[in-house]
Amino acid sequence: MGFIADRMSRIKPSPTVAVTAKANELKAQGVDVIGLGAGEPDFDTPDHIKEAGCKAIAEGKTKYGPPPGILPLREAICRKFERDNGLTYTPDQISVGCGGKQTIFNAMQATVNPGDEVIIPAPYWVSYTDIALLCEGAPVVIDCPAEAGFKLTPDQLRAAVTPKTKWLMLNSPSNPTGACYTRDELKALAAVLLEEANAHVHVMTDDMYEHIVYDGFEFSTIAEAEPALFGRTLTLNGLSKAYSMTGWRLGYAAGDAELIKQMNKLNSQSVTSPATFVQWAGVAALDGDHSFLAERNAVFKQRRDLVVSMLNAAEGLECLTPEGAFYVYPSCAGVIGKKTPDGTVIDGDEAFVKYLLEAEGVACVHGEAFGLSPYFRISYATSTEALEEACTRIQRACEKLS
Numbered sequence: 001m002g003f004i005a006d007r008m009s010r011i012k013p014s015p016t017v018a019v020t021a022k023a024n025e026l027k028a029q030g031v032d033v034i035g036l037g038a039g040e041p042d043f044d045t046p047d048h049i050k051e052a053g054c055k056a057i058a059e060g061k062t063k064y065g066p067p068p069g070i071l072p073l074r075e076a077i078c079r080k081f082e083r084d085n086g087l088t089y090t091p092d093q094i095s096v097g098c099g100g101k102q103t104i105f106n107a108m109q110a111t112v113n114p115g116d117e118v119i120i121p122a123p124y125w126v127s128y129t130d131i132a133l134l135c136e137g138a139p140v141v142i143d144c145p146a147e148a149g150f151k152l153t154p155d156q157l158r159a160a161v162t163p164k165t166k167w168l169m170l171n172s173p174s175n176p177t178g179a180c181y182t183r184d185e186l187k188a189l190a191a192v193l194l195e196e197a198n199a200h201v202h203v204m205t206d207d208m209y210e211h212i213v214y215d216g217f218e219f220s221t222i223a224e225a226e227p228a229l230f231g232r233t234l235t236l237n238g239l240s241k242a243y244s245m246t247g248w249r250l251g252y253a254a255g256d257a258e259l260i261k262q263m264n265k266l267n268s269q270s271v272t273s274p275a276t277f278v279q280w281a282g283v284a285a286l287d288g289d290h291s292f293l294a295e296r297n298a299v300f301k302q303r304r305d306l307v308v309s310m311l312n313a314a315e316g317l318e319c320l321t322p323e324g325a326f327y328v329y330p331s332c333a334g335v336i337g338k339k340t341p342d343g344t345v346i347d348g349d350e351a352f353v354k355y356l357l358e359a360e361g362v363a364c365v366h367g368e369a370f371g372l373s374p375y376f377r378i379s380y381a382t383s384t385e386a387l388e389e390a391c392t393r394i395q396r397a398c399e400k401l402s
């Protein structure tokens with residue numbers, strides 16, 4: 001019997017966090033690395049939000065907060081749901097957490113018994129599967145390749161449900177692909193869950209990238225697309241991406257009051273609550289001016305277009321144009337089996353990403369980490385100049401393969 005608990009052998013460190021740390025480490029050593037690994041906007045937190053955080057500290061709002069989150073924040077979250085999504089929640093249906101990740105963690109801890117199945121369309125954000133595994137759940141991963149627009153179909157969903165299914169995990173706009181489900185697509189998935197045989201399945205929808213959409217795409221979330229699923233849906237969101245508040249760690253969930261109560265109980269026995277002054281900054285973010293979003297999205301869109309066109313010009317790569325988030329997920333099928341100048345065979349997306357880092361100093365995340373190969377993820381939430389340089393290097397790296 002080892003000292004470390006068995007459950008730790010079921011999971012690995014977050015690959016997205018690991019790639020970011022590796023790129024930063026190389027940079028600190030003076031290596032010329034362009035980091036396209038982190039899913040983190042390069043924009044700063046807007047001033048009015050920072051000021052609200054500083055003001056809260058100055059006013060002494062630095063004591064323990066209540067485990068569900070401070071009431072003014074939960075009220076602001078309710079206003080947000082009403083305003084943006086036409087969803088009516090009350091504060092007792094809201095739980096705040098230290099980022100989206102902890103909120104998902106709480107939701108699964110509160111619901112997943114050993115062997116319970118969690119349907120996770122792949123490619124998926126790296127932490128969904130590992131959080132389910134930590135809870136002794138069984139991730140049921142369904143491949144949704146580029147040909148399917150990286151989206152789950154109603155038939156795939158119907159075939160995946162078993163009596164043990166607890167959750168369907170949705171994430172739109174998606175990390176890592178940027179793919180977005182339309183309202184009709186969500187309605188079609190919801191229709192499957194409304195079938196009598198599937199009445200036991202709940203939906204966890206991670207809407208973290210809600211505000212980062214392009215080309216007039218209209219964001220929709222499943223509890224709004226299909227009101228009959230409202231009571232079976234846990235709607236997750238957070239401040240990290242839209243408000244460039246990644247390091248503040250603030251996420252939230254809205255759903256059935258009993259589930260929320262259990263999630264709050266977990267907060268009370270773990271983190272107590274996110275930092276109180278951070279929550280006050282969250283109130284300013286949610287209630288404040290949102291005009292910066294359109295400006296930032298316009299920049300993201302230019303970058304997306306640049307990256308997609310430069311990647312499609314690289315030998316062996318193919319890249320879809322996503323409607324949201326700040327990621328692209330190009331296929332590298334065309335370089336698999338080729339050799340690098342030093343004779344190494346590219347035998348998968350991990351080898352390709354390693355080659356990009358070693359040969360050209362470009363850090364990306366391999367597709368296998370997101371459950372679907374052979375692809376890799378690029379985050380274009382970095383400067384346009386850096387992206388242009390990185391894509392030029394990727395093109396050069398691809399040319400050198402034989």
Ligand code: GLU
Binds near residue numbers: 017038039101125126
């Ligand atoms: N969600 C971001 C990403 O995918 C941040 C890192 C993480 O928490 O995974 O890169």
